Amino acid sequence: MSRINGFVGRRNFLLGVAGFATAGSLLWYQRQTSILQADADTNPVNPHPVTATEALKRLLEGNQRFVERERKYPNQSLKDVQLLAKGQYPFAAVLGCSDSRVPTEIIFDQGLGNLFVVRVAGNVASDMAVGSLEYATSVLGSQLIVVLGHKKCGAVMAALQEKPAPGRINSIIEGIKPAVARVRLSKGENAIAANIKYQAEKLKSQSTILANLIRVGKLQVVSACYDIDTGKVIFKT
Ligand SMILES: [Zn+2]
Numbered sequence: 501m502s503r504i505n506g507f508v509g510r511r512n513f514l515l516g517v518a519g520f521a522t523a524g525s526l527l528w529y530q531r532q533t534s535i536l537q538a539d540a541d542t543n544p545v546n547p548h549p550v551t552a553t554e555a556l557k558r559l560l561e562g563n564q565r566f567v568e569r570e571r572k573y574p575n576q577s578l579k580d581v582q583l584l585a586k587g588q589y590p591f592a593a594v595l596g597c598s599d600s601r602v603p604t605e606i607i608f609d610q611g612l613g614n615l616f617v618v619r620v621a622g623n624v625a626s627d628m629a630v631g632s633l634e635y636a637t638s639v640l641g642s643q644l645i646v647v648l649g650h651k652k653c654g655a656v657m658a659a660l661q662e663k664p665a666p667g668r669i670n671s672i673i674e675g676i677k678p679a680v681a682r683v684r685l686s687k688g689e690n691a692i693a694a695n696i697k698y699q700a701e702k703l704k705s706q707s708t709i710l711a712n713l714i715r716v717g718k719l720q721v722v723s724a725c726y727d728i729d730t731g732k733v734i735f736k737t
Pocket of ligand 1: 597598599621622623650652653654655656
């Protein structure tokens with residue numbers, strides 16, 4: 501059945517992706533095909549796929565409602581819970597920071613089933629984050645990924661320090677350091693903005709699945725920064 505991201509059958513898509521892979525990774529893709537196929541069959545076809553343009557519009561409008569204190573609190577009833585048990589069609593995916601001041605659904609005034617959210621300190625595009633976003637787009641059909649950083653991000657500030665962080669916090673810092681290095685090379689560039697840009701680039705460069713979706717016009721990756729002083733999200737397309 502043709503249902504993946506609204507343009508080609510899931511099996512055909514994944515086999516198509518395999519065509520871009522090296523011979524060594526073909527077996528991996530074949531195994532993933534069967535796994536994803538089995539899981540995806542629990543999620544009915546999306547009768548109303550949402551384009552990246554429309555998804556961006558919904559996020560902009562939702563953030564405007566949040567800023568202007570005119571939130572609608574959509575899709576948060578018990579009926580929505582029951583309806584979504586049959587399947588989910590998140591209209592956008594977000595890679596955001598874990599910071600407690602940047603709760604994704606609240607700042608975009610969205611509800612259950614609207615957003616596929618991956619949150620990790622520093623909005624780092626780790627392997628697991630990339631895998632989650634591959635699932636959101638290639639299986640669930642989201643056509644927009646927002647890499648959402650924010651002002652005064654503690655993880656980015658920590659990456660600017662020379663001293664190593666304790667424990668596994670350091671793995672987060674290491675994931676941000678390449679962006680910070682760019683800032684040091686070009687004095688005056690904002691470390692927060694550089695990190696958002698770097699993580700967005702990483703999504704495109706490290707995922708064959710995401711790159712192929714972009715190539716065929718079924719995915720857009722955009723960057724955005726949340727102002728924790730005002731509640732406003734500024735998009736950079
Ligand atoms: Zn942060």
